[in-house]
Amino acid sequence: MKVFRDTQNSQDRTNREGLKGWLNPTHYGWERLSYWLMRLTGLFLLVYFVGHVYETSNLVGGVNAWNSMLELTQTTWGHIFLILVIGTSTFHSINGIRLIFAETARGLGKPGRPDYPYEAVSLNNIQRSGIWVALILAAAAMLYGSSILFGGE
């Protein structure tokens, strides 16, 4: 046990690229891009959520406070920001469902003997199609959001 802990501790302190490695979406294929987008959209949505909780607290200040806050958000840039929120939340949701399937080993394929060219069965078309579906639905949701926000309703 002691040997295991020492080995793990030494691994903890080396072999890490930190933020630079985390921000690099290249060299690892679509799964890496999906990993990268999942984290970026998650961070963006967390910042938006905290801002939204603060924004809605203006209700406590009465109708004038609420309306002056709305004036800040009901602009072209405010709408573009909201469309980004719609797109990122759709991607994060659909890709999250894909990850829940992956975590519960659904759609990963059966394990087999590792033969040349050593392609992992878990990185298959079923998993990749989930990434594409998430991206396509995010684009569709953004288009629908644009039609509502810029449609003048």
Next chain:
Amino acid sequence: MVRNIQDAKRGFMRESTVMKIHYATGLAALFTVAVHIMMRLIMPFSMSLEYENVVANYQNVLYALLLESILVLISIHGFNGLRVMLLELRQDAMWEKFVFLFTLAAMLVVIGYGTRTIIIVNGLNL
């Protein structure tokens, strides 16, 4: 004295349990947020954001409960996600403990602040 990650985790919830909560809160948030958005779309979007309309939403007990659920679910899911990301960047016992306490505190502050808004607008003045 905490000597390594295993010792730091002792006494906390298992990571596999935390991730199950993460997925469950994510799925539950998906449905509750969908209802929240639909409430904005049952009338023209700009009209749904008028002060009287939003206050009427908050004063509906069921809708206030829905908002509180969204607040709690997304806070747990979001700040646990942040914790996971910060632990991917660096791993040692002190950092893990700091990240855990920081995300827990931030989560409680956001839940507390949002709950205050819901309670006051709902009419149950504190």
